[in-house]
Amino acid sequence: MARLLSLYERIRNWFLVLIGLLIGVQAGVQPTNASTSKPVPAIPERVAAVRSRMQEIQKNPALVEQKNAKGETTLVAQWLNWGNWNNWRNWGNWSSWNNWGNWGNY
Amino acid sequence: MSAGSAGSPCYGSTEKGVKLLVLQPTPFCNIDCDYCYLANRLSTKKMLPAQAVEIVDRLFSAGVVGSDLSMVWHAGEPLTLPPGYYREAFTGLAARRYPFTIRHSFQTNAMLINDEWCDLFQQWDINVGVSVDGPASIHDAHRKDRAGKGTHARVMEGIRTLQRRSVPFHAIAVVTAESLLHPEDVFNFFLDTGIDRLGFNIEELEGANNTSTVSGANPLSIRRFFECMAECQERCQHKISIREFENARAAIQGYCYQPGSLLDMRNDQTQSMAILTVAWDGSVTAFSPELIDAKSKDYGDFILGNILRDPIAEIFSSPKFKQIHNAIEEGCKRCSETCQYFSVCGGGAPSNKYFENGSFESTETMYCRSVVQIPTDIMLAQAERELGISVPQGLPELGRPRQDRPVQTA
Numbered sequence: 001m002a003r004l005l006s007l008y009e010r011i012r013n014w015f016l017v018l019i020g021l022l023i024g025v026q027a028g029v030q031p032t033n034a035s036t037s038k039p040v041p042a043i044p045e046r047v048a049a050v051r052s053r054m055q056e057i058q059k060n061p062a063l064v065e066q067k068n069a070k071g072e073t074t075l076v077a078q079w080l081n082w083g084n085w086n087n088w089r090n091w092g093n094w095s096s097w098n099n100w101g102n103w104g105n106y
Numbered sequence: 107m108s109a110g111s112a113g114s115p116c117y118g119s120t121e122k123g124v125k126l127l128v129l130q131p132t133p134f135c136n137i138d139c140d141y142c143y144l145a146n147r148l149s150t151k152k153m154l155p156a157q158a159v160e161i162v163d164r165l166f167s168a169g170v171v172g173s174d175l176s177m178v179w180h181a182g183e184p185l186t187l188p189p190g191y192y193r194e195a196f197t198g199l200a201a202r203r204y205p206f207t208i209r210h211s212f213q214t215n216a217m218l219i220n221d222e223w224c225d226l227f228q229q230w231d232i233n234v235g236v237s238v239d240g241p242a243s244i245h246d247a248h249r250k251d252r253a254g255k256g257t258h259a260r261v262m263e264g265i266r267t268l269q270r271r272s273v274p275f276h277a278i279a280v281v282t283a284e285s286l287l288h289p290e291d292v293f294n295f296f297l298d299t300g301i302d303r304l305g306f307n308i309e310e311l312e313g314a315n316n317t318s319t320v321s322g323a324n325p326l327s328i329r330r331f332f333e334c335m336a337e338c339q340e341r342c343q344h345k346i347s348i349r350e351f352e353n354a355r356a357a358i359q360g361y362c363y364q365p366g367s368l369l370d371m372r373n374d375q376t377q378s379m380a381i382l383t384v385a386w387d388g389s390v391t392a393f394s395p396e397l398i399d400a401k402s403k404d405y406g407d408f409i410l411g412n413i414l415r416d417p418i419a420e421i422f423s424s425p426k427f428k429q430i431h432n433a434i435e436e437g438c439k440r441c442s443e444t445c446q447y448f449s450v451c452g453g454g455a456p457s458n459k460y461f462e463n464g465s466f467e468s469t470e471t472m473y474c475r476s477v478v479q480i481p482t483d484i485m486l487a488q489a490e491r492e493l494g495i496s497v498p499q500g501l502p503e504l505g506r507p508r509q510d511r512p513v514q515t516a
Contacts (some may be wrong), residue, residue, distance in 0.1 A: 043446040044480070050489045051360050057493070 123172040124165055125374060128180050128383040128395045129158055131191065136180040137215055139249045141309050144399050147182055153386040155195035161384055161413050162199060162208070168418035170379055171206050178211045180383075180395065185218040189226045196230050209233060211497055213278065215249070216264030217257060224271040234275040235305075236265060240292040244284045262299075269300060276303035276349075281476075283309075286327040289334035297342055305349035306335075308476040328476045330481075336484050354481035358489060361419060373452025376438050378431055379422065388414030390421060393434060394457030402460070405430065433466035440469050451478045508513035 135147040165171050179192070185291055192210075199208055211233040227234055238261050239245040246256025268275050277296060279285070285292050296304050308328060374380035375394050383395040390413040391397045397408035408430065410419035421427065438453030445451070447513065456466050458473035489495070 043486070044449055046361070046486055046490065047358050047449060049495050050358055050486065053489075053493045053495050054359055106408065 110400065117307045122377075122379075123170050124175065124379050124382055125172060126176045126178065126381045127162070127165070128178045128381065128398075129153065129161070130181055130385045130398065131158070131179055131184055131187050132386055133182045133399075134186050135215075136186050136217065136251070137183070137249060138252045139280075141248050141282070142184065146399060151386050152187060152191075153384075153388075155191055155198060157388065157414060158195045159198040159202065161388070162201065162204070164413060164418060165382075166202075166204055166206075168308060171204070171417060173205075173206050175206050175208050176211060176507055177208055179214065180213055183215055183218070184212050185214050185223060189222050192226060192230075211235065212265075213237060215257065215266070217260040219264035219267050221267070221271065224267060224273050227268075227273045228271070233329055234268065234273060236261070236268070236275050236277050237280070238262075238265070238277050239279045239282065240285055240288075241295040242289065244282070247284050248280070248282055265299065265301075275301075276305065278305045278307060279332060281306050281308045281328070286331050289331045290338060293338040293346070296346055297338075303347050303349070306477075307330075308472065315335070325475075329480050332476075332480045332484055336488065338474055350481040351485055353512060354450065354478075354485040355489075358482065373438075373454070375455050375457075376434055376453040378427075382413075384413055385409075388412040392422075392427070393430070393454055396457040397460075400457070400461070428464065436467045437469065439464070440467065444469055445474075447474070447479050447482055450482050456480070 129216075130153070131203040132152040133144060133146040134151075134161060135142070135144070138147070160170075162175070162177075186193075196210065212227075213235040214237065216236045216238070226232065231373045237249070238258075239249060242256060242258035244260070244315075245258040249257050249261075251257055265275075279292065279296075332350065334370070336351065339346060339348060339351070379392060381395060382390055382392055383391045383398045385398055389398070389409045389411075391408045391410055401407050405426065410424060410427050410430075413421065434456045437456065437459055441451070441453045442448045454471060454474050459468045460466050462471045462473075463469075
């Protein structure tokens with residue numbers, strides 16, 4: 001009986017050690033700030049953020065007309081310019097027939 | 107304001123009807139690029155100029171043309187027909203006084219360009235695209251004549267003639283395994299040549315071209331290629347506009363149709379009649395122009411009828427058209443359900459889906475990854491940086507693909 005109890009205790013102890021190890025390993029692979037880090041936004045959310053920012057910029061003429069110290073158009077203004085469809089017309093037909101976007105391997 | 111009242115349809119225009127008419131005046135090509143997808147490029151058959159006019163007449167009578175029509179003269183090599191051929195066709199079309207504007211475009215290897223061609227380009231305000239892959243070492247690896255000699259020197263003569271005559275043009279370069287190894291050389295070639303509008307077509311598995319030097323390349327190399335283009339573009343202060351980046355910017359911004367109107371991308375290749383492609387004999391296909399010359403185990407071919415013979419309504423209500431259309435719609439639906447890039451793409455390129463994945467109902471292709479996803483990733487990161495949007499934490503470092511995916515099939 002004493003032998004059986006001893007064997008039981010050994011098995012229990014090993015089992016507890018094993019559980020402890022598993023918990024430790026699990027904790028080791030989790031980043032410490034896991035609870036605070038944000039998930040990576042998906043492409044649609046990032047696209048929505050850009051569109052929203054573009055609209056904000058459009059409503060703010062000061063930003064649009066801003067020049068840098070060298071008198072060059074700022075990147076913000078540049079993006080607005082890219083977003084202006086009238087500018088797209090300067091591409092003439094090119095942008096339109098390349099909406100197909102793919103000439104194959106011509 | 108409609109796109110029509112303001113000029114040519116804009117990128118992603120919501121206007122319905124035929125917007126792009128690709129005509130093949132002849133399948134013949136004077137050179138023999140090893141990646142060409144056209145099987146019949148030795149054939150010297152040709153469409154008559156009057157037939158080109160008749161095709162537009164039929165579309166107009168059927169009421170399927172919007173307010174603007176782009177006509178792309180795509181062969182073979184369109185300049186293997188004489189300038190007089192086009193003069194006759196253009197004059198015939200102009201005499202019709204259609205209530206829509208027509209803009210003509212040529213995509214040419216430039217080898218036959220001379221002053222007479224420049225006269226025609228200028229007189230008719232032709233939109234000219236030159237196919238040139240970069241410096242001679244890269245271009246001549248694939249773009250050869252029938253004697254197996256490189257064509258670069260002769261292409262450059264044509265380019266110099268265009269420049270001497272101040273004819274505006276853009277270039278389209280096929281990106282092959284050689285280009286991927288030397289991206290900076292490719293960019294510098296175009297910069298040094300004075301070309302300021304550039305498009306890249308990744309060598310694709312399409313039609314007669316059933317192998318691609320790029321498909322075996324490291325998937326990162328295409329991303330690195332486009333990243334290098336973006337860096338070079340910034341370094342030279344955007345002296346060169348790159349079509350893939352322009353398209354990505356416009357799609358990200360959602361600007362379409364009119365300022366302030368934000369729309370998701372409308373993809374003409376997935377619309378039933380936005381793009382029509384007509385072969386020299388009047389055979390017509392829709393959706394992707396590359397389907398014109400392709401054979402298929404499922405459909406036989408992709409010819410929907412003969413536009414010179416069959417009523418337009420009949421062509422677009424045929425069981426074959428419906429079968430293809432339904433399959434493409436199903437593919438788009440699956441894209442919309444599974445692809446993060448759907449709002450900036452609109453459903454990919456049907457021809458690539460078919461040739462790469464074996465079905466229009468499939469989703470992602472090499473074309474999607476290289477022409478839509480990578481430029482979108484690069485431009486999105488650029489927008490976030492330049493517009494002061496906080497860059498999301500945990501994004502993969504620019505240059506790493508989101509994940510390597512196996513080719514999907516339906």
